[in-house]
Amino acid sequence: MSGFQDVRDVMDISGPMENIPRPPPAKKQKTVEKRPDGITRELFALLGENPPPVAIVENKFKEKPKWMGKANPWVWTPFKNPARSDDLTLYHWERKTESTEDSVYAFSKFNVSIDVPIPSEDEYAALRSDDWTREETDYLLSICRDFDLRWSVIWDRYDYPGKTRKLEDLKARYYNVCRSLMEQRTPVAQMTPEELVAYNLTNFEKEREGTRRAMAEKQFNKTEEQIREEEMLLTELKRIVGNQEKMFEERKDIFQRLNYPQSSGSIQQYQGSQGIAHLRDMLLANNDKNKKRKSIALGPSTGVETAQATPTSAVSTDRGNAPAKQERQEKSEQKRQVRKLTKEEELQYGVSQHEKLASGVKLRSTMNNSTIKGATQTKIMGALTQLGIPPKLTMCTVKTMAKMLQLESQVAVLLDTRKAIDKLEQEAKVLRAQLGLKEKEGA
Known part of the structure; x- marks a missing residue:
């Protein structure tokens, strides 16, 4: 490749640039890569500047260890164990050192004794x-x-x-x-x-330790069937405890629903089919009035709907006469199909029939249908307490309440019978005493 001065000579250009010495060309620094072990010099030269695609590792044996000194000899050395009190001398092989005679037996430190107090x-x-x-x-x-x-x-x-x-x-x-x-x-x-x-x-704690050992012995002597039964009971207990919080929340919700405010008015006028129909018409009329109020509150854009809702409510109120009520009752009675249930179905679905129901919601546990009152009722409660039966049942179903009333009546009969027997025994004692006096007077 020609340089800048050669171009000037060809073009016959001369100038002050001729006297300026040209700097020597920069030498290229060659990077010499170290030839890896296990490859010859000729093969490494053929690779050029590109590194080898595969690492070349030469398998070599482990180098021979270099010993720094001579091996220490082992000697047959006598020793005494400080843990022993009989001053017995034993022998063992030990590496020879300068302080072999003054060394202490290494395993004597493992002789740890319990410090048991000795009272004076x-x-x-x-x-x-x-x-x-x-x-x-x-x-x-x-x-x-x-x-x-x-x-x-x-x-x-x-x-x-x-x-x-x-x-x-x-x-x-x-x-x-x-x-x-x-x-x-x-x-x-x-x-x-x-x-x-x-x-x-x-x-x-002596009693606690005795109880613990007795429980451990019982646990050890359990059979496989008892162990499986215990595991089943523990699983069931875990499930019950897990559902306990949910059950408490549901029970709390039910009690809140039952504690409703008592109404001060009378519902006598709404009893019967005509009263229910009249109540329904009133609810429909109130619903139409609420719709009208909502449409007025929405603004003038809903004026068409308001105009249409007004005559509808008026028509519904005008139709609340006796013939229209009778027609609606007949239609509702035709639609309603009443099917009588058998006794088995009533027991299965929990259906019960009552002659007269009191207004409001009441818990069956608070209703006392017993006809026994006064002191006899107190005696019956005392007898049930002795039998381990609570005065208020936990599950107050219809069957349990009927059985409870039957049991109370039977206990009342037993109390009356015992009272009559006591009375007769007292009269018999009086008669025996009178007969004894007469026999003494006759004698």
Whole structure:
């Protein structure tokens, strides 16, 4: 490629630019990539500037470890266990070190013993018990120390002459001794937090522990059928508890609906078919009036609808005469098809017939249809209480109320019979007394 000076020579252009020395051309810096291991130099040169598409990894064996020094020898070394009290000397292989003779047996730190308190003569004065002697208490503390408070082993190995103790008795006596000794040696107000925690742990409830062990034994001795039945009952209890809140809300809603305000007026005029028809006409008239008021409130754009609604209401009110009422009653009676239900269907659907119903809504549990009043009613309630029957039934259905009335009448008959029997027995006693007096006078 020709440069700028060559172009000037061809065009025969000379000027002051000739004396200016040209800068040397910049050298291209070649980036030398490191040749990866496992590939030859000729093959890497053929790749050029493009990197290899696949990483080349050469499988090599693990390098041989470099030992820094010589291996330490093992020696047959004697040792003594500080946890033993017989000063027995044993041997084992141990790596040779400079301080082999002064080393302590490493596994002696695992010999952890339970600190079982030993009461003195003065301290035992506060531990006296009619059921426990000093010798038996010392025997219990020694066996607790030997078996590290493993209560199952202690109860199994407990063999004091003339005594048979339960596991709860052994625990109660041991913790009572520990608690009393801690109170005597350090008052509760002066205990450190660690000592106070240990003091609270010695509070043992004997009755609760006995109940717990009895329940655990019953649970262990249950059969598979009992376990399945218990699981079924627990599932049912969980379902009942889950639906309890919903049931309470529904019951609260029902009671709110039943507690309606009592009306002060009379509904005598609305009884019967004619009264109901008159009430319906009044409701229709009020409905038409409400529509008229709404149309007036909407504005002038709905004036056509208002004009059309006015004559309609007028016509409906004009038609409220006797012949029109009779026609509507006949049509409603034709449309209504009455079908008599059998006794089985009445029981199935809960249908009951009454001669006369009182106005308003009442709970059946508050209605007392019993004809027995006065003192006899009080005696009947006392007899039902003895039988475990509440004065107000939980499920006041028609059947249960009828059975309740029948039971009250039968109890009343029994009370009257008992009263008559008592009267006759009293008269018989009087007659026997009179006969006895006559026999004495005759003699």
